[in-house]
Amino acid sequence: MSARPPEVRSTCPYCGVGCGVLLSAGEAGLAVRGDPDHPANLGRLCSKGTNLGETVDLEGRLLHPLYKGARIDWDTALQTVADTFRTTIAEHGPDSVAFYVSGQLLTEDYYLANKLMKGFIGSGNIDTNSRLCMASTVAGHKRAFGTDTVPGTYADLELADLVVLTGSNLAWCHPVLYQRIVAAKAARPNMKIVVIDPRRTATCDGADLHLALKPGSDVALFNGLLVAIADQGARDASFADRVDGFEAALAAARAGDLTVTGIAPALMQQFFDLWIATEKVVTVFSQGVNQSASGSDKVNAILNCHLATGRIGRPGMGPFSVTGQPNAMGGREVGGLANTLACHMDIENPDHRQALRQFWDAPIMPERAGLKAVEMFQAVASGQIKALWIMHTNPAVTMPDADAVKAAIAGCDFVVCSDITTQTDTARLADMVLPATAWGEKSGTVTNSDRTISRQRAALPTPGEARPDWAQLAEVGRRMGWHAAFDFATPAEIFREYAALSGIAGGFGLDFDISGLAGLSDTAYDALTPTRWPVSAQKTGGRFFGDGRFFTPSGRAQMLALTHRAPVARLQPRYPLRLNTGRIRDQWHTMTRTAKSPRLSAHLAEPFLELHPSDATARGITPSALVEVTTPHGRAILRALITDRVQPGEVFAPMHWTGENAPSARIDALIAPITDPVSGQPESKAAAARIAPFDAKWYAFAISAEGFTPDTPYWAQAKTAHGWRAEIAGTTLPDDWEAYAATLFGIEGAEMQSLSDTNRGTFRAAFHDAGRLKAALFVSPTPVAVMRDYLAGLTGTEAPFALSGRIGADQPDPGPTLCSCFGVGVNTILAAIADQGLRSVAAIGAALQAGTNCGSCRPELAELLARIPVREAAE
Template identity: 90%
Template sequence: MTPPGPPETRSTCAYCGVGCGVLLRADTAGGLAVRGDPDHPSNFGRLCSKGTNLGETVDLDGRLTHPLYHGTQIDWDSALQTVADKFSAAIAEHGPDSVAFYVSGQLLTEDYYIANKLMKGFIGSANIDTNSRLCMASTVAGHKRAFGTDTVPGTYEDLEQADLVVLTGSNLAWCHPVLYQRIVAAKAARPSMKIVVIDPRRTATCDGADMHLPLKPGSDVALFNGLLAAIAQQGARDDTFAQHVDGFDPALAAARACDLGVTGLDPALMQRFFDLWIGTEKVVTVFSQGVNQSSSGSDKVNAILNCHLATGRIGRPGMGPFSVTGQPNAMGGREVGGLANTLACHMDIGNPDHRQALRQFWDARAMPETAGLKAVEMFQAVASGQIKALWIMHTNPAVTMPDADAVKAAIAGCDFVVCSDITPQTDTVRLAHMLLPAAAWGEKSGTVTNSDRTISRQRTVLPAPGQARPDWAQLAEVGRRMGWHAAFDYTTPSEIFREYAALSGIAGGFGLDFDISGLADISDAAYDALAPTRWPVSAGRTGGRFFGDGRFFTPSGRARMLALTHRAPAARLQPRFPLRLNTGRIRDQWHTMTRTAKSPRLSSHLAEPFLELHPSDAAVRGITPSALVEVTTPHGRAILRALITDRVQPGDIFAPMHWTGENAPSARIDTLIAPVTDPISGQPESKAAAARIAPFPARWYAFAISSDSFTPTADYWARARTAQGWRAEIAGTALPENWEAYAATLFGIEGGDMQSLSDARRGTFRAAFHDAGRLRAALFVSPTPVAVMRDYLSGLTGTVAPLALSGRIGADQPDPGPTLCSCFGVGVNTILTAIADKGLRSVAEIGAALQAGTNCGSCRPELADLLTRTATSREAAE
């Protein structure tokens, strides 16, 4: 039922590549109500915790609202003229390859199109790359090698129609929760459906799986080579489809020569997987960053594609390889040519006919003949001085790039850096000379493409604050000021979309896959009303799957299987660095938290950066639960909270990648990652660093809460938003001389009503600051990790709390415990109490009793784990 009130606006979620439809309703105070669009084919009304809480992230606190040059506010005319002049001067003196754009999957397709056109068509360089290089470039390379183009063969419906879904290198339950819930719902309706998870870690995704293969990091090629060899051995090759495929024999020879022992898997478990895959015709293999983010990522992708091509299980309902992407418009960036080695509409930069056609269509000044600098190469060129002017749009490479400290130094040393963003408070933006205020999600209009080729509209529902402008408008104006007025004379995103759609018809004329020329004459009104549409959209065909008919986009028209050999991760384990560091995402945060960290609900689940390590690795190093751990690689150092768990294997460690210098300076994980890339795709190896760990020698630990934002000064700190203010974990190696003075300085409080408790013998200190009887801030210090009720205390600021210094809830009040369900704010203790008191025995019963797990479902694996642990404890007690 539609809630009462003003009309809702249909739009698309700002986060991952699932591309969920949302219905938005703005109020008169800048707030936003968000719910899932029941008619959108990606989610049918479902939303994950991040999408559900989008309304908490649109406030204007900390927004960049005016252009800033060297920290001083200037007008748009001066700002854009300065950008145009600086880029023009660099090009005139050093040539077009002395400038670069680093763009983002957060851009809309229309923004991306203008950036690519400006750089490749008129500046004349291919030095435009995107942060999507860090998440799906290996898939692009694998697709092009096998299919001739970067084509996603299947659709989301295949996930529900399959009899077997294999999830490899993908914690789908946390990273693409809506797709995971679609699969879980399909399995519930059809219990014979099987789910297999391939991952070194036991993740939340394993909860609903029939089989988990905990392979050694980096051994995916060996595993799928083993599957290919088993396909041949069991006579499962599709001889009819084989007429459309080249390279089977050399691919099989390489597969048979592969040592499956490198996977570390039980041979019997592997054989069960091979038999299940081979014996199930309708199989979809879903893959993501665990496959892509590797120095052999392209080979991993092709190893998967080999198995589907050999069996003909591609392009038909319920079967095929399926890459799921990380950003809302990573696919749009791929389609528009946002990568340094591609042209728009899947045309090839190395193809002279494609270059000439694009040059004529754009009436372009110049076209590069070779690929530009990929992301890692680009920032190395910035460091060496080859790049003189750099424009960074909606991304944070000083945090997200491998060897992040070196990237940060490179940006700081560049002659001229422009950042288009929504906030001046990121590690990267703080390094820029020119800041351009951009319209944010909810304030801009355009299109995005999701992982199954569905184009959806993002629509304006909120006014852009101050002088913020859409990115396409900024880029087009710079293009005009650089002398190319006619080429960039746009006034609306619909004009850009029409031009882009017309250009795709030229690609279609070359026989390429990306063709939306059927939308080239779309009116402004039809563009405004555009419903979700899966490409291609042309006179020849609309939507559907690719390759089931055996027709591919290679020169021969046949698919290519590749002969592949397992290559271990580039970083070799050694006595000084004996552990394998894996990095990834957590359930409720997004990228570097510029948006999600604004939401108290999203920050409540996992409020602090952590390191997962196995109990045996912790024991041998003297690391205790909740202690701080120092993680070191040849490239950097980080401090993280220990999470000791058997979810990781001995010798493996895992850390999330979200925290930045803004919220946890010692937890910038990509400072630990080497700038090693896949030789084909240029994608960094972010999941297999060689590392060592040791207890961090903290002499004191602290937990702090405050109504107002505060920035600690200490060796370690991690800050998070709460519903009433802020919280932080703090630790240091040097004791302050005076704790009362430290507390007052920490919170910026002079005078006022302060309560304090100090025990010099035990090394503990507690202080609470009150204003007009209400708690303003509190600090709890201990020589060991502080034992207080954090979630309870975080809710006290701004209230009358005379007993706050106790650090514990009163005996007459229930303690909800740490938040587990972010959608409804349900704590662990509340759930455990309900399980015990009401005899709950299933996740569904928990949902019926408490609502937990009934919205996005991404906490359902954790609910199931609570039930299992409760049952185990009950059985032990009996």
């Protein structure tokens, strides 16, 4: 019997919760389980973390450098990058080049990218995809506190008597934190949860109150709360002398109009009274607050209420921003944003610039902020930026006005892309693609949403010629002539320099100071346990601001006078609907990693549009039909999901699908490049749109053991356990369906079975080779009615009756997957409810395990139970 592989402690690569994971690589692949000793998750994992082992295969991996599509060696690749950037700077100045980086980078990678661009190239043109998710929080924090400081810790979520979740579908986007709150509420039933969101999301399942506010009206709502705080005498008099701006903020709030929220006055008053009567309040906010042209003001409206009441920096109370990426916080700390310097120093502060320049022995430092993300790609389009290095992100999909961004990248003189694959919309446009190590292969640190620094450690060997990002950046820095400044051999060396630099920031009285870690040996760095910053002689870990001391010049917090501003994109007869965008439970960003997992793809395998029944009826849109969504900037085709989870006049679409898996569903191509004037963050949740039925002449469902690419206006492909599945729709009928099917799958020499009904317009074909199913196609003039999940499991098996499209009467049909952690289908759950008399989510979990891991499917389980009538007991 072989010994169990040793476990490696690491950190999950998905959201900003920063869950600890235990990894063991063996013959069966990578085993992943939650680390019970990590303070972020205490052993819990969400569906994405649970299924990480399915995402680390080498299919599609970039294993060597490519230049203009041809393989080259590393020496040539790095010299070409260094020479091109150096020549471009010499001819056009330092602002003619830019880096666009990512929260997928480790802190050591991020630090070197920032050092190279700001300290040695001499430009501020480095920005990060965190600009798209958390920049408004950074701006709000700095305006109120003087620094970008998260005051509290995750423990506050469990210590609070009231948790307000605003602009955050925590149950799906940060499931482990949500389950910590649910567990706390179960232990203390008097604890209350309020959800503020235009949609009724999975997070509402555990809420005592849901406020379905109108999109963009957050400032008005929290201004109303501020007025109620003042009128009910809830201002903290002892904290008042630590806060400036209260009177002006209150006057602006009193001038506001609460009717713009669309919330019934009685419901709003119930929220105000609950908030004011509960001392221990934590207000959690995320993308629904940040992704707005008034996102910074929304953040400050929340902060105003906590500052007015002194409910900040003490156990169980405070504003709490949850971040979207594993190292969004690390990027903020190292100066990965165009308008900041490392260690929370300010680019506009000459003392900070001089101190950093002296520490780095840098030849030049920019005196002003660089171009933020939207501005950066506009500068690429105009030719101002001539050389661009993109690291671990996919802006051709994720940026607003994505089609224009895609064109800008394609037209740039020189584009480098560091990534783990060439199979992204962005990498396909690059001149140079550099193979980077992936999660599970690289080593360094990340910082989560409550300031905890954790190690990512390698559990897998480095494949092919892949190199860590820090090593790529250091070598380019050396080849550009700055050998001493980039003479690093390990991430531990980089971390020590970074920690030492933070001591200078601490000397300026700033919050970020981890100088206590500057002397870590390589061994101590390797063994570093989760550590919450700061770590210095003055302060280690804990909370900020409970003592009333802030990082502003006056030492007092600043409340801001704020006024509600409606979304910039105005509704009009041509575009009468408000389009909201966001995430779904089991996918991550543009699915470069999660799309590899059959389990994660099984829950929602196709892009969709949530729309209200009244809006569907008014436009003749039927359930499961395809919908064409149009804005002034772009067009998408999505599957209709008709539901009262959204309000009339509002629609919602997820942002994950790309040109690789659903070209017509690149939803950010529909979003205008409108940004918050303070933070530069795009307004991604309030586009003006119209919808109409998509005029498809035929629909199809297809399965195949091999990947395939339909040539139709609409298709969406997803991974299965044995191959691929796809939804397809066309606007013109093929002349010969059998020939079309063979061409679609690229199959030669296989036996074809087919059924055709010309009167009904249906066609079915199945391809077998050596008795095993290779592919099948099901065509209909209306959305195809077949058992999709059953069919998706047939490829590679003996399936003589595949053309029926249905499971045999003697076999159970599990139905669509609802619980991704354990692969439990809807029909399995319904059967257990009926057969075993299950009457609670807990009972379902005990019988089937569904909902017992990450818990993010528990709201859907509750919804299933609610739809089943309770049988009366027999007399």
